[in-house]
Amino acid sequence: MSKDKFDIHLDEMIEKVKSCQESNSLKSCSNCDKFLECDLRDEYVKSAYDSMSKGQDGGFEF
Template sequence: MDNNTDIVIDEWQIKLDQKLLELKECQKNESLESCNPCDKFFDCDLRNKYVLAVYASMNKGSNGGFEF
């Protein structure tokens, strides 16, 4: 057995991390701590893409449903 530690890069986590950085940058630019007080909360393309990235990272892109 190989004693080297393999690093598995999760493409879904990378995409999620990128969207989170974009979202945090927007919040910083708008001087907000979160998206909640933003006027564009329900119509924000960036926030919607982040939410989709969260779901994709949870199901690894399989487009399956979630059971909580």
């Protein structure tokens, strides 16, 4: 199965978040002091949403 641009971007963001967590000796973003104002985390959340919605506005079907 080939990945679309949304899945590829999500994979890239996952790696960036993991790298940030490792560099800060964290296992989760929720333990970080910058949790609520982190641009990297915000971009990751947006990429996860885009991956699920494939860039379409509106809700998801579960």
